Amino acid sequence: MTEIEESAGQKTTEVSEDGPEESQKSESNLKRAREDDGESAAKYRKVDGEHTKVVAKHYNTLEEKGLAERNKSRIFYLRNFNNWIKSMLVNEYTTKVKDSLQVGAPLRVLDMCCGKGGDLLKWQKGGISHLICTDIAEVSIDQCRARYEALAARSKRFAPDFTAEFFVCDSTLDRLRERYRDPSVDLNLVSCQFAFHYCFESLPQAECMIRNASECLKPGGFFIGTIPDANEIMRRKKLSDSDTFGNDVYSITFQCDTENPPLFGAKYNFHLEDVVDCPEFLVHFPTLVKLARKFGLELVLRERFGDFYQRMIPRGRGLIEKMQALETYPPFYEGNLNSTTPHDYSHAQEFLDKSGSHGRYSRRLGTLSKSEWEAASLYLVFAFRKMKKVWNKEGKPEFIQ
Numbered sequence: 349m350t351e352i353e354e355s356a357g358q359k360t361t362e363v364s365e366d367g368p369e370e371s372q373k374s375e376s377n378l379k380r381a382r383e384d385d386g387e388s389a390a391k392y393r394k395v396d397g398e399h400t401k402v403v404a405k406h407y408n409t410l411e412e413k414g415l416a417e418r419n420k421s422r423i424f425y426l427r428n429f430n431n432w433i434k435s436m437l438v439n440e441y442t443t444k445v446k447d448s449l450q451v452g453a454p455l456r457v458l459d460m461c462c463g464k465g466g467d468l469l470k471w472q473k474g475g476i477s478h479l480i481c482t483d484i485a486e487v488s489i490d491q492c493r494a495r496y497e498a499l500a501a502r503s504k505r506f507a508p509d510f511t512a513e514f515f516v517c518d519s520t521l522d523r524l525r526e527r528y529r530d531p532s533v534d535l536n537l538v539s540c541q542f543a544f545h546y547c548f549e550s551l552p553q554a555e556c557m558i559r560n561a562s563e564c565l566k567p568g569g570f571f572i573g574t575i576p577d578a579n580e581i582m583r584r585k586k587l588s589d590s591d592t593f594g595n596d597v598y599s600i601t602f603q604c605d606t607e608n609p610p611l612f613g614a615k616y617n618f619h620l621e622d623v624v625d626c627p628e629f630l631v632h633f634p635t636l637v638k639l640a641r642k643f644g645l646e647l648v649l650r651e652r653f654g655d656f657y658q659r660m661i662p663r664g665r666g667l668i669e670k671m672q673a674l675e676t677y678p679p680f681y682e683g684n685l686n687s688t689t690p691h692d693y694s695h696a697q698e699f700l701d702k703s704g705s706h707g708r709y710s711r712r713l714g715t716l717s718k719s720e721w722e723a724a725s726l727y728l729v730f731a732f733r734k735m736k737k738v739w740n741k742e743g744k745p746e747f748i749q
């Protein structure tokens with residue numbers, strides 16, 4: 349048994365190395381156990397993720413806004429900024445993978461909780477050869493497939509840049525491998541963007557999702573993602589002294605004991621203007637790291653969005669402009685700012701005041717409104733590397749670096 353340290357005020361618990369049954373007997377509604385690949389006889393157990401249906405319904409009914417609508421959105425720059433973060437993360441890790449591959453070797457990717465396929469272009473740019481897309485929301489998978497087909501049709505080459513497969517599945521409850529066209533597939537990269545936190549509803553769901561991320565990854569391959577930072581959420585909660593806090597762009601309403609939040613099922617409702625309004629769960633990061641290790645994944649990156657931005661900006665400046673991920677302040681030609689909230693740009697004005705104007709032209713800078721930055725800075729990026737499996741003297745599998 350391994351003990352999980354306390355962090356972000358969340359309760360400690362014990363996570364069994366053998367499986368969830370040791371540590372969460374209360375999950376006795378678990379129904380089935382499945383044989384793994386014959387090596388470890390690791391168990392698959394079925395739970396009823398109480399909230400996954402609510403989440404699926406939310407994303408299934410989310411209206412797809414046209415470009416014109418999106419351009420008017422209060423979170424136009426925030427969405428683009430988040431997209432830029434994902435682009436940089438995908439680029440960093442597809443590059444690492446490619447550097448380790450022999451010329452011409454295939455690069456296969458799983459996009460777990462892919463949504464409507466917002467990352468398809470990133471995969472195309474990453475030069476991958478095969479993509480597996482899965483999501484709990486049927487409507488999103490249909491749109492993702494349609495986008496892929498349009499992309500493939502536009503492709504100038506005779507064949508699409510990369511092949512792809514799509515299926516609807518709950519990654520916290522079901523084994524993805526059984527749904528792949530080729531269940532023996534070796535993956536080089538698994539990506540789960542803005543979605544992994546849904547699995548922290550319960551320990552069995554977290555284990556199921558991590559196993560899904562890990563089990564087909566080749567040693568040296570990566571599992572990358574973006575999730576809300578539980579420490580930052582708890583910090584803001586304490587500062588606000590209320591169970592609800594946020595601004596005109598996002599809000600969080602806790603629906604669990606915030607004095608002693610549980611390790612799993614630490615539920616809050618997350619509202620992000622126009623895009624999200626559903627239950628989410630705090631991800632206790634030390635627990636994630638320990639669970640990941642159990643499935644052969646070693647933490648290699650954990651960076652808050654602000655720090656990741658600072659590290660990436662030297663190489664991502666061009667892309668940030670192209671993607672309109674920052675708003676120009678002051679706006680050109682007497683244009684309007686995206687936010688009308690007072691003081692939402694005071695940081696930018698202060699910066700300009702301090703640095704002074706240059707010659708005839710007053711300086712401009714790229715920024716996010718404070719409200720949008722408060723939402724963006726809730727998140728962190730992570731990356732885990734798949735370790736090598738060896739057999740120890742007792743004939744049991746062990747993961748090594």
Ligand SMILES: C[S@@+](CC[C@H](N)C(=O)[O-])C[C@H]1O[C@@H](n2cnc3c(N)ncnc32)[C@H](O)[C@@H]1O
Nearest residue numbers: 407461462463466483484485518519541543546
């Ligand atoms: C905020 S969206 C992110 C979509 C996409 N990854 C992106 O970055 O554009 C979260 C996605 O997670 C999916 N999702 C939530 N819970 C899931 C689960 N248990 N299994 C599979 N997909 C899930 C939702 O349907 C939704 O498409």
